[in-house]
Amino acid sequence: MWMWIILASFIAFILILYLASPLLSPPLVELKDAHVLVTGGSSGIGKSLAILAVKSGAKVTIVARNKDRLLEAQHDISSHTNNGNKEQVQIVSVDLSSDFEEVQKSFSKAESTFGPIQFLINCAGTSIPGRFEDLPISTFQKMLDINYMSAVHATRAVIKGMKSRCEGRIVFVSSQAGQLGLCGFTSYSASKFALRGLAESLQMEITPYNIRLTLAFPPDTNTPGFEEEQKTKPEETKLISETSGLFSPEKVAQTILDDTVRGRFFSSVGLDGWMLSNLTCGFSPSTSLMEAVQQVLFMGSFRIVSIFYLNHFDKIVKECKLRRDAELKNR
Numbered sequence: 001m002w003m004w005i006i007l008a009s010f011i012a013f014i015l016i017l018y019l020a021s022p023l024l025s026p027p028l029v030e031l032k033d034a035h036v037l038v039t040g041g042s043s044g045i046g047k048s049l050a051i052l053a054v055k056s057g058a059k060v061t062i063v064a065r066n067k068d069r070l071l072e073a074q075h076d077i078s079s080h081t082n083n084g085n086k087e088q089v090q091i092v093s094v095d096l097s098s099d100f101e102e103v104q105k106s107f108s109k110a111e112s113t114f115g116p117i118q119f120l121i122n123c124a125g126t127s128i129p130g131r132f133e134d135l136p137i138s139t140f141q142k143m144l145d146i147n148y149m150s151a152v153h154a155t156r157a158v159i160k161g162m163k164s165r166c167e168g169r170i171v172f173v174s175s176q177a178g179q180l181g182l183c184g185f186t187s188y189s190a191s192k193f194a195l196r197g198l199a200e201s202l203q204m205e206i207t208p209y210n211i212r213l214t215l216a217f218p219p220d221t222n223t224p225g226f227e228e229e230q231k232t233k234p235e236e237t238k239l240i241s242e243t244s245g246l247f248s249p250e251k252v253a254q255t256i257l258d259d260t261v262r263g264r265f266f267s268s269v270g271l272d273g274w275m276l277s278n279l280t281c282g283f284s285p286s287t288s289l290m291e292a293v294q295q296v297l298f299m300g301s302f303r304i305v306s307i308f309y310l311n312h313f314d315k316i317v318k319e320c321k322l323r324r325d326a327e328l329k330n331r
């Protein structure tokens with residue numbers, strides 16, 4: 001009898017939390033007529049994000065370096081606008097990783113046509129996998145410049161405006177490799193972990209200004225960038241990252257955009273993504289009561305799960321090493 005009462009109270013408690021959660025979460029924001037700037041919007045996840053944003057009626061600026069790919073993407077994205085409005089998408093060609101002044105100038109130009117940037121989605125990035133000793137030293141700098149400094153530059157270019165208007169949403173696209181380190185990603189993972197330090201610190205600074213950050217941790221996603229990275233990925237890196245599956249850019253983009261509109265700090269995709277976000281939540285801001293309860297309930301048990309995963313990953317790395325050794329011997 002008591003068992004049933006305890007169980008029923010527990011279920012009622014979770015239900016109340018679930019129902020109360022939206023009341024305690026940040027308010028939803030409208031994409032319709034907003035100016036959304038997507039870095040890396042000419043390809044992959046960024047392009048899918050841009051398509052979803054125009055479908056919701058937003059004015060979208062896509063930013064990347066290669067002009068031809070930008071023009072092609074502008075054409076594709078425009079075809080998804082609700083009223084066939086070709087004026088809803090503009091392109092900006094700039095290298096985000098190097099010169100802040102250039103970035104600032106190009107963003108001002110984008111704002112002069114579409115109005116103040118209300119959503120900044122930092123998606124430009126790339127991955128160069130390889131074993132630590134095989135990667136040129138310059139790669140470590142390059143990863144930080146492209147994956148981390150690009151986000152710093154773009155965010156600096158919009159933050160003053162957002163603060164003065166007391167509105168805005170900023171997204172950093174990290175990766176599951178920004179939640180755990182895995183072999184073959186020494187330079188890439190470090191640049192994606194860096195985004196988390198930036199996001200947590202900045203969120204605390206800008207919460208009083210009603211600006212929300214979303215930090216997204218996608219798994220492997222089927223994009224041109226992913227195809228490129230597969231060409232040089234060590235065998236063990238492939239085997240380990242395959243664990244959490246391969247997702248479509250549309251699915252990943254939809255999740256990121258939903259979480260952004262809801263003002264969620266963490267954005268993850270899939271079951272492994274959900275487990276990882278609970279396990280690695282650390283001192284990150286909690287953006288819904290339900291999320292906080294899940295973290296408290298599951299963190300400990302997911303740590304046990306992660307120890308089994310780690311053991312499995314170590315085995316993969318060891319087997320690949322033994323295979324390589326044997327191949328060398330037979331030569």
Ligand SMILES: NC(=O)C1=CN([C@@H]2O[C@H](COP(=O)(O)OP(=O)(O)OC[C@H]3O[C@@H](n4cnc5c(N)ncnc54)[C@H](OP(=O)(O)O)[C@@H]3O)[C@@H](O)[C@H]2O)C=CC1
Nearest residue numbers: 040042043044045064065066096124125175220221223225
């Ligand atoms: N695909 C995946 O498996 C996963 C990807 N991610 C992350 O998601 C993001 C997007 O990945 P994905 O869609 O695969 O990438 P893609 O390679 O398909 O697209 C990358 C985009 O970023 C732009 N870009 C790259 N460098 C710069 C730069 N210096 N300045 C301006 N624009 C730049 C590219 O255009 P251009 O080259 O013309 O400049 C392109 O538009 C990346 O940050 C990636 O790390 C995270 C987890 C998984």
Ligand SMILES: CCCCCCCCCCCCCCCC(=O)[C@@H](N)CO
Nearest residue numbers: 127175176177219220241272275302306
């Ligand atoms: C509770 C424990 C759960 C553990 C689950 C562990 C799953 C680990 C998988 C790591 C996948 C890394 C993908 C990186 C994708 C990426 O960023 C590149 N493809 C970029 O191009």
